[in-house]
Amino acid sequence: xxxxxxxxxxxxxxxxxxxxxxxxxxxxxxxxxxxxxxxxxxxxxxxxxxxxxxxxxxxxxxxxxxxxxxxxxxxxxxxxxxxxxxxxxxxxxxxxxxxxxxxxxxxxxxxxxxxxxxxxxxxxxxxxxxxxxxxxxxxxxxxxxxxxxxxxxxxxxxxxxxxxxxxxxxxxxxxxxxxxxxxxxxxxxxxxxxxxxxxxxxxxxxxxxxxxxxxxxxxxxxxxxxxxxxxxxxxxxxxxxxxxxxxxxxxxxxxxxxxxxxxxxxxxxxxxxxxxxxxxxxxxxxxxxxxxxxxxxxxxxxxxxxxxxxxxxxxx
Amino acid sequence: xxxxxxxxxxxxxxxxxxxxxxxxxxxxxxxxxxxxxxxxxxxxxxxxxxxxxxxxxxxxxxxxxxxxxxxxxxxxxxxxxxxxxxxxxxxxxxxxxxxxxxxxxxxxxxxxxxxxxxxxxxxxxxxxxxxxxxxxxxxxxxxxxxxxxxxxxxxxxxxxxxxxxxxxxxxxxxxxxxxxxxxxxxxxxxxxxxxxxxxxxxxxxxxxxxxxxxxxxxxxxxxxxxxxxxxxxxxxxxxxxxxxxxxxxxxxxxxxxxxxxxxxxxxxxxxxxxxxxxxxxxxxxxxxxxxxxxxxxxxxxxxxxxxxxxxxxxxxxxxxxxxxxxxxxxxxxxxxxxxxxxxxxxxxxxxxxxxxxxxxxxxxxxxxxxxxxxxxxxxxxxxxxxxxxxxxxxxxxxxxxxxxxxxxxxxxxxxxxxxxxxxxxxxxxxxxxxxxxxxxxxxxxxxxxxx
Numbered sequence: 085x086x087x088x089x090x091x092x093x094x095x096x097x098x099x100x101x102x103x104x105x106x107x108x109x110x111x112x113x114x115x116x117x118x119x120x121x122x123x124x125x126x127x128x129x130x131x132x133x134x135x136x137x138x139x140x141x142x143x144x145x146x147x148x149x150x151x152x153x154x155x156x157x158x159x160x161x162x163x164x165x166x167x168x169x170x171x172x173x174x175x176x177x178x179x180x181x182x183x184x185x186x187x188x189x190x191x192x193x194x195x196x197x198x199x200x201x202x203x204x205x206x207x208x209x210x211x212x213x214x215x216x217x218x219x220x221x222x223x224x225x226x227x228x229x230x231x232x233x234x235x236x237x238x239x240x241x242x243x244x245x246x247x248x249x250x251x252x253x254x255x256x257x258x259x260x261x262x263x264x265x266x267x268x269x270x271x272x273x274x275x276x277x278x279x280x281x282x283x284x285x286x287x288x289x290x291x292x293x294x295x296x297x298x299x300x301x302x303x304x305x306x307x308x309x310x311x312x313x314x315x316x317x318x319x320x321x322x323x324x325x326x327x328x329x330x331x332x333x334x335x336x337x338x339x340x341x342x343x344x345x346x347x348x349x350x351x352x353x354x355x356x357x358x359x360x361x362x363x364x365x366x367x368x369x370x371x372x373x374x375x376x377x378x379x380x381x382x383x384x385x386x387x388x389x390x391x392x393x394x395x396x397x398x399x400x
Numbered sequence: 401x402x403x404x405x406x407x408x409x410x411x412x413x414x415x416x417x418x419x420x421x422x423x424x425x426x427x428x429x430x431x432x433x434x435x436x437x438x439x440x441x442x443x444x445x446x447x448x449x450x451x452x453x454x455x456x457x458x459x460x461x462x463x464x465x466x467x468x469x470x471x472x473x474x475x476x477x478x479x480x481x482x483x484x485x486x487x488x489x490x491x492x493x494x495x496x497x498x499x500x501x502x503x504x505x506x507x508x509x510x511x512x513x514x515x516x517x518x519x520x521x522x523x524x525x526x527x528x529x530x531x532x533x534x535x536x537x538x539x540x541x542x543x544x545x546x547x548x549x550x551x552x553x554x555x556x557x558x559x560x561x562x563x564x565x566x567x568x569x570x571x572x573x574x575x576x577x578x579x580x581x582x583x584x585x586x587x588x589x590x591x592x593x594x595x596x597x598x599x600x601x602x603x604x605x606x607x608x609x610x611x612x613x614x615x616x617x618x619x620x621x622x623x624x625x626x627x628x629x630x631x632x633x634x635x636x637x638x639x640x641x642x643x644x645x646x647x648x649x650x651x652x653x654x655x656x657x658x659x660x661x662x663x664x665x666x667x668x669x670x671x672x673x674x675x676x677x678x679x680x681x682x683x684x685x686x687x688x689x690x691x692x693x694x695x696x697x698x699x700x701x702x703x704x705x706x707x708x709x710x711x712x713x714x715x716x717x718x719x720x721x722x723x724x725x726x727x728x729x730x731x732x733x734x735x736x737x738x739x740x741x742x743x744x745x746x747x748x749x750x751x752x753x754x755x756x757x758x759x760x761x762x763x764x765x766x767x768x769x770x771x772x773x774x775x776x777x778x779x780x781x782x783x784x785x786x787x788x789x790x791x792x793x794x795x796x797x798x799x800x801x802x803x804x805x806x807x808x809x810x811x812x813x814x815x816x817x818x819x820x821x822x823x824x825x826x827x828x829x830x831x832x833x834x835x836x837x838x839x840x841x842x843x844x845x846x847x848x849x850x851x
Contacts, residue, residue: 104632104666104698105420105627106420106421106700106701107419108420108421110701111421111700112421113690113702114661114700114701115661115702117702118660118702121642121643121659121702122756124642124643125715125756149690150702151643151645151659152645152691153647153655153691154646155647235490235491236493242490243490261488262823263514263515263517263824264518265517265739265813265824266810266813266815266827267522267810270822270824272817274821285491286502288493288495288500290495291500374450
């Protein structure tokens with residue numbers, strides 16, 4: 085009896101009838117670690133997409149735990165739009181150094197400078213990421229690419245598999261996906277093809293934040309409320325800067341804001357907030373009536389199937 | 401939006417911390433109100449947020465529909481919206497103060513049996529919807545049979561559209577009795593029947609004022625309270641080795657850990673274990689739970705196990721207690737669901753993935769195909785096509801330690817893969833198809849755990 089009581093405490097849930105019940109965060113963590121290890125066991129050249137945003141930060145944290153005390157057997161890949169938040173780039177470089185990781189960068193600016201990509205009239209660079217990303221995957225011959233995408237983010241992502249086969253053009257065909265049964269992930273692919281892997285598929289925005297709080301994971305400062313010079317465009321507060329704002333008729337003002345997602349400065353909006361701590365952020369998200377993308381991402385509003393269309397082309 | 405109730409209050413941070421996770425799947429025929437039920441569960445648990453609802457309203461209005469079409473919330477693909485049907489499994493997420501839910505939303509069309517199999521493979525519970533006006537139909541029996549085949553531990557029969565049969569107890573009782581008799585015979589261990597109206601909101605989240613004769617839980621109450629983990633005292637412990645962790649650093653020069661997610665049962669430090677298929681034995685000298693040493697670990701924790709002796713172990717091996725090792729075999733008999741468009745034939749050379757091991761295999765025989773409608777067997781069908789369920793005999797190139805699926809959903813399951821193009825062909829369950837109606841009690845195996 086005494087052993088069982090100890091196990092019950094370890095499980096951390098006295099309401100459950102079984103002492104073996106895992107908390108939902110433990111269950112999600114264990115599942116994600118299993119996915120990381122499957123990829124390490126079956127692929128030659130995996131890479132983790134790392135933007136310095138909270139989802140990729142959680143992914144890296146899980147990878148560090150999955151292989152401890154050994155090093156993470158993957159390198160990182162950042163698709164740099166050229167419009168990144170300086171605080172996030174600083175965080176990225178510091179993290180890479182701290183863990184002795186290797187960072188690959190695919191640069192949208194380089195493509196624009198070389199005339200291989202053209203700036204969009206609306207100044208949004210998010211859709212321009214697809215070409216540098218897919219060409220980097222081909223040139224480095226990555227065969228598994230971890231993304232922080234979650235199925236709760238968007239209705240097309242809700243249809244995404246944990247292991248998602250992409251052809252040599254990195255295309256996603258939602259009608260030809262492999263059924264995913266039990267925990268038996270099928271990573272078979274032909275040369276030139278690769279598999280996108282989403283270890284956070286079953287996490288929600290709130291799970292990510294609760295996990296960050298539980299694990300004490302450091303985040304870039306822009307996730308917490310701070311005074312910032314912003315201007316309003318299409319109903320969103322965008323950070324003023326050289327990237328292209330404000331323009332005629334748009335005025336800069338200083339507001340207390342924070343970011344719910346970290347993406348390109350041209351399409352990622354800030355939200356009014358006084359949440360300066362993790363607990364305050366979690367309380368704010370739990371009470372929010374807007375999804376994180378609905379609140380702060382312009383690129384998803386382009387059409388009803390914007391995400392599906394971009395994913396088909398190779399977006400993550 | 402068809403809802404009349406306001407979303408519940410936001411949860412506090414404290415409420416959000418100590419919850420468990422329930423994975424469940426829905427199954428229902430076309431037009432039986434599955435989208436409405438899913439929409440109401442999502443909406444009433446505050447999981448449909450304003451911007452998502454506005455998007456649904458905007459699209460519905462642009463098509464000239466009077467009311468927002470809830471199916472737009474769940475039909476995520478262009479082709480699905482164009483055809484107005486769900487063609488693929490989607491996963492949905494919602495939470496209450498008591499629990500987090502992962503819902504595998506599976507299409508109801510007959511030709512998508514493989515999708516219900518996919519959704520049910522990871523589900524702790526399945527909700528089978530029937531229309532109260534139609535009662536138990538062929539499709540209902542198919543859903544019950546799939547839930548039984550996949551050994552989903554809990555089944556909820558949701559008798560929907562009770563408002564259209566004047567909320568009559570007799571209608572509900574007759575359907576519940578017929579379904580329970582059928583599903584019990586197949587070995588579904590626990591069946592809960594609930595009379596609901598997804599449209600009017602009766603017994604989904606709120607108890608119905610129209611059916612005071614019903615004293616059971618609402619759908620949500622049942623989802624919140626059904627036990628998610630099982631008594632593991634009599635479970636065969638299994639750890640498929642995924643990856644060998646060898647830091648080879650100054651700090652950890654000799655660390656050699658075997659990483660994997662415990663598929664079933666419990667493992668303890670000091671326990672005598674055997675590695676399969678080699679059959680070598682040693683003791684567990686340590687267990688790391690993601691970097692933190694523990695004395696005991698259990699399913700479904702991802703762990704790293706350290707062993708006393710330096711024996712040869714690699715990815716694909718299975719660590720088991722020496723006193724409870726499964727036999728290894730190269731001849732597997734299983735019930736399978738064929739999930740690919742190309743057929744499975746006798747003589748087919750395939751890859752078989754079981755746990756963390758993938759081996760060459762050949763389909764030796766397809767003795768029968770099962771007709772789900774009446775559970776009749778069609779002998780020697782020659783091949784299985786998409787959505788067929790049948791018995792197969794497979795010979796593997798190497799011996800595998802397989803359990804019966806009835807004993808272990810994780811180490812009793814496998815997939816077949818086409819070696820040429822990597823297609824996932826078939827989902828397999830080792831051993832007998834349907835569970836015995838009376839679970840066999842195992843009283844003799846007392847390993848010192850007392851619950």
